[in-house]
Amino acid sequence: MNSSENLVRIAQLSCGAEYSGIQAEIDSAAKQVNAVIVYPEIDIKDIEDIEEDFGLKVASSDLKLLMARAKSIVTGKVKVDAVFVATCFRCAEGAIVRSEVRRYIHEKTGIPVISYSFTERTTAGTLLTRMEALTTTARRKSLLAREKQSGMTAGIDSGSTTTKAVVMKDNKIIGKGWVPTIKVLESAEEAFNAALKEAGVKREDIQALGTTGYGRFLVGEHLKADLIQEEITVNSKGAVYLAGKQKGPATVLDIGGMDNKAISVMDGIPGMFTMGGICAGASGRFLEMTAKRLGVGINELGALAMKGRQERVKMNSYCIVFGIQSLVNSLAAGSTPEDVAAAACHSVAEQLFEQQLQEIDVKEPVIMCGGTALIEGLPRAVEDLLKVKVIVPENAQFIGAVGAALLVSGFIRSRI
Amino acid sequence: MKVFIYPTNSLILFDLVERFGHEPLAVMQEISKRVNTPGLDSPPMNITPEDPKIGLKYAAVEVPSGVRGRMALNGPLISKAEAAIIVRDPVVSFGCMGCARTNELVNFLIRAKKIPILDLDYPSNEEEAKEFVYKISQFLKSLGQEEKK
Numbered sequence: 172m173n174s175s176e177n178l179v180r181i182a183q184l185s186c187g188a189e190y191s192g193i194q195a196e197i198d199s200a201a202k203q204v205n206a207v208i209v210y211p212e213i214d215i216k217d218i219e220d221i222e223e224d225f226g227l228k229v230a231s232s233d234l235k236l237l238m239a240r241a242k243s244i245v246t247g248k249v250k251v252d253a254v255f256v257a258t259c260f261r262c263a264e265g266a267i268v269r270s271e272v273r274r275y276i277h278e279k280t281g282i283p284v285i286s287y288s289f290t291e292r293t294t295a296g297t298l299l300t301r302m303e304a305l306t307t308t309a310r311r312k313s314l315l316a317r318e319k320q321s322g323m324t325a326g327i328d329s330g331s332t333t334t335k336a337v338v339m340k341d342n343k344i345i346g347k348g349w350v351p352t353i354k355v356l357e358s359a360e361e362a363f364n365a366a367l368k369e370a371g372v373k374r375e376d377i378q379a380l381g382t383t384g385y386g387r388f389l390v391g392e393h394l395k396a397d398l399i400q401e402e403i404t405v406n407s408k409g410a411v412y413l414a415g416k417q418k419g420p421a422t423v424l425d426i427g428g429m430d431n432k433a434i435s436v437m438d439g440i441p442g443m444f445t446m447g448g449i450c451a452g453a454s455g456r457f458l459e460m461t462a463k464r465l466g467v468g469i470n471e472l473g474a475l476a477m478k479g480r481q482e483r484v485k486m487n488s489y490c491i492v493f494g495i496q497s498l499v500n501s502l503a504a505g506s507t508p509e510d511v512a513a514a515a516c517h518s519v520a521e522q523l524f525e526q527q528l529q530e531i532d533v534k535e536p537v538i539m540c541g542g543t544a545l546i547e548g549l550p551r552a553v554e555d556l557l558k559v560k561v562i563v564p565e566n567a568q569f570i571g572a573v574g575a576a577l578l579v580s581g582f583i584r585s586r587i
Numbered sequence: 588m589k590v591f592i593y594p595t596n597s598l599i600l601f602d603l604v605e606r607f608g609h610e611p612l613a614v615m616q617e618i619s620k621r622v623n624t625p626g627l628d629s630p631p632m633n634i635t636p637e638d639p640k641i642g643l644k645y646a647a648v649e650v651p652s653g654v655r656g657r658m659a660l661n662g663p664l665i666s667k668a669e670a671a672i673i674v675r676d677p678v679v680s681f682g683c684m685g686c687a688r689t690n691e692l693v694n695f696l697i698r699a700k701k702i703p704i705l706d707l708d709y710p711s712n713e714e715e716a717k718e719f720v721y722k723i724s725q726f727l728k729s730l731g732q733e734e735k736k
Binding site for chain 2: 186187188189190191192193194215218219229230231232233235236258259260261262264265289290291292
């Protein structure tokens with residue numbers, strides 16, 4: 172995030188943010204990405220007419236205000252670069268309006284828009300990645316249009332569970348490194364060195380370096396990266412690149428160690444997206460714990476799940492504690508490890524489906540990436556739920572590193 | 588007497604209650620305690636994540652934080668209320684409560700207090716408006732007599 176970059180005007184369309192005591196957090200997250208929050212000005216008459224105009228009747232006046240502000244953006248009365256739509260978590264009326272308003276702005280204007288349901292515990296840190304992705308999409312469209320990697324570049328994806336690195340040369344991956352994340356910097360060094368070694372090149376041969384993932388700032392500053400970028404834009408780019416689907420619509424799903432991303436992409440640029448992160452039961456960590464309980468490696472869980480049937484196991488909870496307990500009870504009642512592995516994959520996929528995929532437009536091709544995509548039972552469970560073919564590209568686990576290496580090749584000239 | 592008004596930010600109701608010698612209980616009083624910006628009504632209000640927690644006194648944790656945050660302001664007013672004037676379905680410009688769920692809870696809690704309450708529909712023409720003000724004035728006068736007794 173560079174303070175010299177253009178100031179981005181983000182319209183906040185929300186209900187309940189100030190009464191939840193989190194307005195300062197929203198403002199702070201925006202400030203960190205050199206953006207400013209604005210509230211589209213409207214007339215009282217606009218609020219009175221909005222239910223008829225928008226076609227949605229609501230009881231809460233603040234939601235009418237939210238819809239009226241959305242209309243002022245769509246009609247061009249107010250000029251903004253991006254839109255942040257937010258309502259209270261657990262408010263049904265708010266969730267309906269949030270979802271429809273986001274779709275309305277996305278379809279009618281093409282202005283980048285994200286939505287979020289908050290509680291009083293929402294912090295600037297939680298919002299930062301989303302704000303960063305939002306402003307990047309608004310600010311760097313030309314960079315995101317890059318479809319080929321050029322020169323010799325590297326990307327490091329410092330994730331919560333694993334750290335991945337790639338070295339790319341002339342649009343080809345020539346070196347890869349993959350290590351568990353223990354100490355952020357040391358793990359990054361280790362993964363980077365492994366990728367350099369496989370590529371047979373030295374660090375000084377790398378013309379530009381990009382970092383992404385949770386540790387992107389720390390690693391990026393340590394290695395003097397040319398691009399430090401959040402995972403939404405990087406993964407979108409990496410996914411469509413690896414899957415060879417750079418043109419047209421696509422949906423990118425990434426079930427991570429700590430949170431999940433579901434991104435609706437057009438020509439490699441993220442449009443609508445959601446980031447889950449409230450429940451560990453919906454993350455890769457759940458599958459890791461299941462594998463441990465079954466006494467198999469995480470790399471074996473997928474093959475095991477492919478042989479099982481989830482319907483044979485009754486799961487009473489999505490929770491990482493009680494869900495695992497359900498699986499243990501099933502094993503005690505005679506279920507096979509195969510069925511339990513399939514049930515675990517289904518549970519994670521179902522949560523992704525229920526909590527995140529309802530909030531974006533799922534358009535084919537659906538591309539799954541990240542390390543969890545290699546657990547074969549998981550893409551299969553997603554296929555069963557969505558009734559579409561899921562693509563898992565080669566090197567799916569390196570998606571972030573590849574996306575970073577690809578995008579940063581646009582910085583080579585500036586570095587020389 | 589302390590008279591709760593609904594909508595809780597209606598300036599017209601506030602003024603009427605005050606004119607008849609009572610103390611209006613309005614959300615502006617609570618908000619003004621929290622404002623730390625140059626003007627009294629300059630947003631953002633200085634509500635912190637502590638307020639939705641205070642609101643737990645009135646609504647459980649599964650109730651949205653926005654409702655609980657609002658209840659942190661409205662709840663103390665309801666507790667103090669000795670009488671109330673409630674206007675049903677007002678237009679936004681008369682006084683506006685942003686969240687319908689909060690409004691339902693506020694209406695329920697004030698009615699549960701078993702205090703003198705005047706329930707009124709928002710007027711739609713001049714005749715009704717005159718009747719509206721008359722009913723409010725009569726109600727407020729009767730409160731004064733109650734107090735004297």
